[in-house]
Amino acid sequence: MSLATDFGAAYTAICAGVVYSIAPAANVLVLSDEITPYCVREGAMLLRQALPYLPVGVHVGIVDPGVGTPRLPVAIETGRGDVLVGPDNGLLVPAAGKLGGAVRAHALEDPAYRLPEVSTSFHGRDVFSPAAAHIASGVAVSDLGAEVEPRPLDVPPPSVGRGELTVPVLYTDRFGSLVLGAEREDLAAAFGELAPGAPLEVAWSGTAARAVPVTFEETFGGVAPGAPLLWIDSSGWLGLAVNQGSARDAFGLAEVEFLTLRTGAGRPAGD
Amino acid sequence: MSLATDFGAAYTAICAGVVYSIAPAANVLVLSDEITPYCVREGAMLLRQALPYLPVGVHVGIVDPGVGTPRLPVAIETGRGDVLVGPDNGLLVPAAGKLGGAVRAHALEDPAYRLPEVSTSFHGRDVFSPAAAHIASGVAVSDLGAEVEPRPLDVPPPSVGRGELTVPVLYTDRFGSLVLGAEREDLAAAFGELAPGAPLEVAWSGTAARAVPVTFEETFGGVAPGAPLLWIDSSGWLGLAVNQGSARDAFGLAEVEFLTLRTGAGRPAGD
Amino acid sequence: MSLATDFGAAYTAICAGVVYSIAPAANVLVLSDEITPYCVREGAMLLRQALPYLPVGVHVGIVDPGVGTPRLPVAIETGRGDVLVGPDNGLLVPAAGKLGGAVRAHALEDPAYRLPEVSTSFHGRDVFSPAAAHIASGVAVSDLGAEVEPRPLDVPPPSVGRGELTVPVLYTDRFGSLVLGAEREDLAAAFGELAPGAPLEVAWSGTAARAVPVTFEETFGGVAPGAPLLWIDSSGWLGLAVNQGSARDAFGLAEVEFLTLRTGAGRPAGD
Numbered sequence: 121m122s123l124a125t126d127f128g129a130a131y132t133a134i135c136a137g138v139v140y141s142i143a144p145a146a147n148v149l150v151l152s153d154e155i156t157p158y159c160v161r162e163g164a165m166l167l168r169q170a171l172p173y174l175p176v177g178v179h180v181g182i183v184d185p186g187v188g189t190p191r192l193p194v195a196i197e198t199g200r201g202d203v204l205v206g207p208d209n210g211l212l213v214p215a216a217g218k219l220g221g222a223v224r225a226h227a228l229e230d231p232a233y234r235l236p237e238v239s240t241s242f243h244g245r246d247v248f249s250p251a252a253a254h255i256a257s258g259v260a261v262s263d264l265g266a267e268v269e270p271r272p273l274d275v276p277p278p279s280v281g282r283g284e285l286t287v288p289v290l291y292t293d294r295f296g297s298l299v300l301g302a303e304r305e306d307l308a309a310a311f312g313e314l315a316p317g318a319p320l321e322v323a324w325s326g327t328a329a330r331a332v333p334v335t336f337e338e339t340f341g342g343v344a345p346g347a348p349l350l351w352i353d354s355s356g357w358l359g360l361a362v363n364q365g366s367a368r369d370a371f372g373l374a375e376v377e378f379l380t381l382r383t384g385a386g387r388p389a390g391d
Numbered sequence: 392m393s394l395a396t397d398f399g400a401a402y403t404a405i406c407a408g409v410v411y412s413i414a415p416a417a418n419v420l421v422l423s424d425e426i427t428p429y430c431v432r433e434g435a436m437l438l439r440q441a442l443p444y445l446p447v448g449v450h451v452g453i454v455d456p457g458v459g460t461p462r463l464p465v466a467i468e469t470g471r472g473d474v475l476v477g478p479d480n481g482l483l484v485p486a487a488g489k490l491g492g493a494v495r496a497h498a499l500e501d502p503a504y505r506l507p508e509v510s511t512s513f514h515g516r517d518v519f520s521p522a523a524a525h526i527a528s529g530v531a532v533s534d535l536g537a538e539v540e541p542r543p544l545d546v547p548p549p550s551v552g553r554g555e556l557t558v559p560v561l562y563t564d565r566f567g568s569l570v571l572g573a574e575r576e577d578l579a580a581a582f583g584e585l586a587p588g589a590p591l592e593v594a595w596s597g598t599a600a601r602a603v604p605v606t607f608e609e610t611f612g613g614v615a616p617g618a619p620l621l622w623i624d625s626s627g628w629l630g631l632a633v634n635q636g637s638a639r640d641a642f643g644l645a646e647v648e649f650l651t652l653r654t655g656a657g658r659p660a661g662d
Numbered sequence: 663m664s665l666a667t668d669f670g671a672a673y674t675a676i677c678a679g680v681v682y683s684i685a686p687a688a689n690v691l692v693l694s695d696e697i698t699p700y701c702v703r704e705g706a707m708l709l710r711q712a713l714p715y716l717p718v719g720v721h722v723g724i725v726d727p728g729v730g731t732p733r734l735p736v737a738i739e740t741g742r743g744d745v746l747v748g749p750d751n752g753l754l755v756p757a758a759g760k761l762g763g764a765v766r767a768h769a770l771e772d773p774a775y776r777l778p779e780v781s782t783s784f785h786g787r788d789v790f791s792p793a794a795a796h797i798a799s800g801v802a803v804s805d806l807g808a809e810v811e812p813r814p815l816d817v818p819p820p821s822v823g824r825g826e827l828t829v830p831v832l833y834t835d836r837f838g839s840l841v842l843g844a845e846r847e848d849l850a851a852a853f854g855e856l857a858p859g860a861p862l863e864v865a866w867s868g869t870a871a872r873a874v875p876v877t878f879e880e881t882f883g884g885v886a887p888g889a890p891l892l893w894i895d896s897s898g899w900l901g902l903a904v905n906q907g908s909a910r911d912a913f914g915l916a917e918v919e920f921l922t923l924r925t926g927a928g929r930p931a932g933d
Contacts, residue, residue: 170676187611241624341730354784408693408716512896
């Protein structure tokens, strides 16, 4: 079983404790306890990237800005045989897509699979973890509650033009690299096949609006320490990074939601 | 077995490594490795909140500003059957109270249950973890050393007046919410039964002294994002939070030790 | 098995997931997921300090500024019987020295012990973790690839003079204490045997150049809260700390690479 949350170590470990209390033979792997608080998109991308590398099992994902409001807790069974447990806010859906698709989804309604007392604020402990532990112990997903249609994750698609590509920022990773909502084929659609070192320009609007030259690279080692690069990260997303540095800090990108890439100009004549 | 420390990942994992070296069949859950350094009160509240949700077992808690000075290492057996291991500075006592009370406590004195060499600074590795591993392997608490009376945790009680409640700040959580040393009944004693949305005022002294209006809510969803609320958290404490934000940062509360709550005024006439 | 990385929680857990997928019976202890990014020296010192306290086993260490460039991935077998897996950049060598020395080292070359697809950027997932899992499942180190001579870690030695000791800063720990590349015998070579409370002066150059008085202590409790001290930490290194504070922040030492210690002057006459 795995747990991915925005709770920090302690509240995540409480969830693991609830699992062990109900299913003593479980082996709980904390996939993350440090998702950016309330950032459903970052959590969704993490689960999508990570779960294919974990053994088939029960995987709990919790980033839940809506806790305490009426939103469903769900369990989604995947084609690969996993069960994904968490809030029905789109968090689990991209991962399900990578695990053979969502086969069925049920709401977590039966009080038999919750803790006796359910708080208004800590459904990770009181609702999600008990359900996951019971599923790991053999309870069928269909026994938990009514069948539901999971809500998809809200992410804008990349916008591809000729020699131009506008992409949403999905999230910023721990190294300050921006993970962008576009894949290698989107890059190819805008710019054709790019060789390592190909010059591009990356631009953004807002209070720190700017356009800066950058090269496309297959590895960080393609540019000097401190220099920026565009690349395809290990989960297939386009990324904007700075070798041995932070792209977010170097360019003031903390609040930027979209980037536009353009074919890089050669140096102007006479320069 | 569980481990809760202010050591960070690496030193906490060294403690787990010592446990596995002595008791290879142990299953060590890191409850936290990120307690605020030296903050005994935060650690005590974490253990008090978390341990009731963990299986009965040996639980190590280490927040130990006094390491290297003469203060006892102890093991406390609880009514529920747990053994709590850590420094005798009050850290373990509130949790013991939630686990059926302290049945007996013994100092960790016998060198047979320490590492062969005991450093002056890393008792987590050299004293607490070996003791915990030996207890998990069947050594009786009474074999560790002399019986002792555990020192209580030093926390001021809330001060209840009519239409006024002064409460200590226990600690600030990872989201920047203040956890306050008062429970629902203290709130009721000062203000009667509060309905969701009830207006209160929260005030504090010091360099950032201020009084701000706030409402009592059952859930974060009761106020708009960015708005403050008072609520009862999942472990039963009164809390001051900002929906999808940080109360500490929004109001400059990092150094504040006490808050005073008062009945909220309606808007003054003519306003 | 243990894992120590500069990846943060999620990418480290993906590595654990890969291990469990290949070797379901493994017990993976995350030694650290919070090594300072790219800081090979800090990682090397952590492994050197921690691994002697872990059971004999397979230990993965990954701090790899050169990922994606031609540098070898290696497995080093130790005299104690461990196998250390990671990049051949010196990270693993000091730990091997503490575990009975490096008996043999082989490059991780055979594609049978990698994931089917190897990315350019996430060798932790695609190369190191699969190799470690296969070794834990019984594959011999010599089956992985050609025998190699591991590259040593690049650390300058301390420079001992009469009444003066110049030492490299190895890294700064989570509490803001500086861990210095010198041991008790280096201190003794420069100053003779120092009693607790012995006055010294610590000086550094650079933009924040300064010389400040400090005392040598056996424990933090030897000085008042907020006061600096020199001491020998639990892994045998000389350290510069501030009791219940951060030496790095108190003295502006974030960028300092060397410190010089000198015999402390008594207070000047007439002062």
